[in-house]
Every structure is written in C-alpha cells, then in structure tokens.
Amino acid sequence: MKVAILETVKASAGFELEFDRIIIEALQEAGHEPVMMMPAGTVLDQNFDVPKYELSGGSIISYDGVKGLKKVWYSYLRETRRVKWFDSALEVAEKEGIDAILLTTATYRYLRALKKSKLRLGNVPVNFIFLGVNPSEKPKFLKKAKECLPYKNIHLCVTTLRDDFGNEKPDNVKLIKPPVMIPAGCKSKSAADVLRIGFFGHYRKGEKNIGWLLNSITGAQFKIPVKFIIQLAPTTEEDRQEVEKIVDGWKNDKRVEFISHKLLKDDWYNAIQSVDVVYLPYTAERYLYNWSAIYFTAIGAKKPVLTTKTLNPEVMEKYSIGEYIDTTDYEIFRNQLEEFVNNYETNKAHYNDALEKANQEYSKSAFIRSLF
Template identity: 55%
Template sequence: MRVAILETVKADGGFELEFDHVIIETLKEEGHEPILFLPMGTELGRDLHVPVCELEGGPIVSYDGAGRLKKIWLSLQRERRRVKWFDAMAEAVVRERADVVLLTTATYRYLRALKKSALHNSSVPVCFIFLGVNPQEMPKFLQAARSCQPYRNIHLCVTTLRDDFGVQRPDNVRLIPPPVLSLSDTMVKEEGDTLRIGFFGHYRKGEKKAAWFLRAAEEGTFTRSVHFILQAAPTTAQDQADVEALVEAYRANSKITVLTEKLIDTAWYEAISSVDVLFLPYTAERYLYNWSALYFTAIGFHKPVITTDVLNPEIMAAFDVGACVNMDNFEAFLHGVESFVNRFSERKEHYAEQLQEAAEKYSRANFIRNLLALRNH
C-alpha cells in the first residue's frame, strides 16, 4: 500500500519528527510504501530515507519568538496555509497514486481547515491522528468531529490509553493505543555495576523535578553505586545562564552528569540506551489524557521507570515496569527513589518480563495495523 504521510509542523528534532520516523520505518517493515509530504521549503535536518514530495501553499508557520499579538496573526496565517496544503494534498493523492493519507499530529483545528479544502472529498481514506483529547478540548473536538461525519473518507484516530468519550463518541472517531517509540535496531546496553538513571528533557527555570533529581543523587542512601544523568537543554538565553550554573555546581560530583546539548536522531537513541532506568516525574493533569512519548520510549527500549501516579497510570496498572514516587514532598520522593534503587537487582528480571509484555501490547506493528484498519471502517 502506498501511504502518504503529511507533516505540517515545524519539527527540528522534536517529537513530531521522531513520531514520523517510527511510523515510516514500521510501514516499511509491514511491507508498505511510505511517502512523506511537506510544505515547500521545509528542512527536516535529517534524512528519513523515504521519498519526499513538496506541497504548494507556503512554508510552515513557526511561533518561535512571537509575542501574544503576533501569535494571533500567525495562527490565522497558519490556518490559511493549512487549507492550501490540504488542497495540494488532494491533488497529490491522485498524482502519486496514494492509497491512504496519514496526518500524524493533528488537532481539532485541522478539521476546520479540512472542511474548507478539497481534501474533505478525498478519493482515498484520510486519517487524522490525535495524541489524546483532554477535557478542556473535548467539546471543540466533538463539534469538529461531528461536522466531519458526512465525509465518508475522513477518519479520526485518537491515540489514547483510556476512553473519555463513552456514548458521545462519533462513529468517525476510533481509539487505539499508542506505539512504543523505538526502532527494530534499538541498541541494548547490559546493566553494569553502576545503576545509571536518566532524566531527559528541556530545562525550565525553577523546575523542582530537576532539582530533586540532583538532590537525590547527593543525599540518597544507596546500597549500590549509582549515576544520575540529567539532560538540561536550555531554550532561552536566561535558561542558558541557569544551566551553566547548574553544570558548574555539580561538576565535582562523580555521581552526576549534566548534558546541555539537544539529543537528535542517533544521539537520542544512544542516550536512552546508555541508561538503565528513566526518570519520568511528570505531574500535570494533562498527562492523564495525553500519552507520554518518553514513557513509550522507555517501554520500547525496555527500560524500567521511576514515575508518578499521574503519568499514564493505565500502564503501571497493567504492567509493573518500575516505581511511582511522591512528587509532593521531597522526603517521600527521596525514600521512593532509595527503595527503587536498593531493590533493583532483585526485581530487574521481573521488570524485564513486564516490559516485554508491555512492548508487545503497544508494538509499532499493532499500531500501524490498527491505523490502516480504518481504511475499511
């Protein structure tokens, strides 16, 4: 099957690009022929080893550095261009003989543009992939989804671990589990004498999670050797100064490494592979509804986690892949980390079995098969 992937988000090494990469590689493994479609002039910064076609309609609109008023104008410009990209995609479907179109990180706003474009009458199935729908978005999502019900080839796929729709779910909406985010040639590192725990992400000023992570390395009472790796990639000039101070403060601590660079493509895979455990301390309510890319990376790489009971709790309810820690109180948090580390050797085989089961349930192949099953829905 010739599968067209349409990407309209500026993604320089971010999640969107990695999600596209995983989908493309899995399509190939499943015997399909993926083709990537991008607005004209888009630079990915990496080769996804797939044919790339450009679409008329103007370049991708970025919000980088924009203030509140400029963002309003840019959002209007982005929607107008989205209509043009969808129009161009409707023509490309015929020209490139595509069998199905995938839009990999959609929002309900995409459906507004869809209705104004020729793509809503596509001759082949078009699947919009949503990364979860939270309660605040639900009314707008349902309104947009229902307005697309007359379009027989438009399918809305919500990747989620839970059903928050119930009887309200329109018949053009399907729910499927997200995929693990790793490739078949994932590098595997055997656990050494030192347990390496990694916390990866962008640095944000005043982030207690990063501070507690480093304090745990300094203050924890561990019965084995440990090493804590913190990625603190700054996004602003002020963050840069904070990160430099962080590096200087912990330079002499042999238990801690602070990484300040972005990790893209092979460097990202190598960083995840180099640790034994991933620290996922997220507590925002949205993580009840939106699946965590890093959690599904951990499962894909068969890495146990130290996490919270807010982050995708359905995973830990089904599979014992690590420990949940208290992020409300540092002493309770520290106790949780100490307990996990000091019992790791006796539980690592159990974690390995549970991670294998989770990886099979959320496999990339299952995800692609579920997606393409929409074609006959």
C-alpha cells in the same frame, strides 16, 4: 498500500519528525510503501529515505519565537495555507496512486481547515492522528468530528490510553493505543557495573524536583553504586545561568553527569539507551490525557522507570515496569528512591518481563493494525 505522511507542522528536528520516523518504519515493517507529502521547498532535518511529493500553497509556518499580534497573523496564514495544502494533497494522491494519507500530529483546527478543502470530498482515505484530547479540547473536538461525519473518507484516530468519550464518541472517531517511540536500529546497551539513572528534558527553574534528585546523591543510603545522568537543557537565559550554577556545584562529584544541551535525533535515543533506569517526575494534569513521548521511548528501549501516578497511569496499572515516586514530600521520595535502588537487582527480572509485555501491546505493528 502506498501511504503518504502529510507533514505541514515542522521541518526542524523534534517530536513531529520523530513520530513521522517511527510511523514510516512501522509502515515499512508491515509491508506498506510510505511516502512524504510536504509544502514545496521544505527541507527536513531528517532524511527518511522515502519518495517525497511537493504541495502547492506556500511554505510551512513556524511559531518559534513568535508572540503577540504576529502570532495571530501567523495563525491565520497557517490555516489559510493548510486549506491549500489539503487541496494539493488530494491532487497529488489521485495523480500518484496514493492509497491513504496520514496527518500524524493533528488538532481540531485541522478539521476547521478540512471543511474548506476539497480533501474531504475525495475518495482517498485520510487518517487524522490526534495525540490525545483533554477535557478543555473535547467539546471543540466533538463538534468538529460530528461535522466530518458526512465525509466517509475522513477517519479521526485519537492515540490514547483511556476512553473519555463513552457514548459521545462519533462513528468516525477511533481510539488507538500509542506506539513505542524507538527506532528499529536502536538496541539496548548492556548495563555497566554502576546503576545509571537518567533524566532527560528541558530545565525550568522549580520544575521536576531536580534538586531532590541531586540531594539524594548525598542524602540517600544506597547499597550499590549509582550514577545519575541528568539533562538540563535551559529554555531561557535565567535558566541557563541557573544550570551553570548547578553544574558548577557538582562538577567534582563523579556520581552525577550533566548534559546541558538539546539531544536530537539519534543522540536522544542513544542517551536513553545508555542508562539503566529512566526518571519521569512529570505531574502536569495534561499527562492524564496526552501520552508522553519519553515514557514510550523508555518502554521501547526496555528501561524500567521511576514515575508518578499522573503520568499515563494506565501503563503501570497494567504493567509493573518500575516504581512510583512521591513528588510532594522529600523524605518519602528519598525513601522510595533508596528502596528502588537497593532492591533493583532483585526486581530487575520482574521489570524486564513487564517491559516485554508492554512492548507487545504498544508495538509499532499493533499501532499500524489499529490505524488501518
């Protein structure tokens, strides 16, 4: 099939384009012909090396750095343009013989625009891919989903590890498991003589217990050499100053290496490939409902994890790909980290076996089969 990815959210590097990249690779591996649809004049940070079709209706609207009334205005502009992009997408699809359209990071707001667009009345199948639906969004999502029931070409695909809908799920909604987020060209690097544990993400003061991880360097009793690779990409000026203090305080300790800038595109995957274990201390409630991109990158890279019982718990309930950590008590955390490190060589084969099985269930090919 000739399948178009309709990208209207961002042209700059980030999750949206990485998800597009993964889906394009998966489509190609399955024998499909992926193409891109974008508002006219859009220049992506990545070259996917697939045909591109331009849409009329205006340029992409970015919320980066926008606040207050200006953001309200931008929100109105984005929705107005989204209707025009949808109309244009139908015209392009019919003209160019496109068999299906994918919107890869949809929200219920897309369905609001869809109701005003000709796209809902076409014969081209349109798959809206949602990255989970949390309890606060669920009533709005269900309302919009039911309004789409008369449109037989519209399919709503929720990527999730759980079923929070039960009998409420409309017939046009399908639940599918998310894919591993690793490009085909990225291969796992062989482990070095030292066990490398990596944390990757933004730094916000007080979040993610980075202090506990650093304290364990001197406070824990490790029986094998360990090195911590810690990304601390600040998001504010205050955070930047805090990061500088942390890095300066540990600059002479060879057991820790800091990355204080953003990691984009292949740099992101290469950094994750360079470690043996990925540290995932996330505890926000949203991770019960929305799958974590870095978690599924770690799975795709076949890296054992240190994670919490809040972060996509369905994975560890089925596959023992690592160990849990406690984020409420430092002594418990330190003991868990010690036990994990000191038993790593004994348990590594078990983790690897579980990772192989997880990769089969969450494979990109399984995702494409479920999607269509």
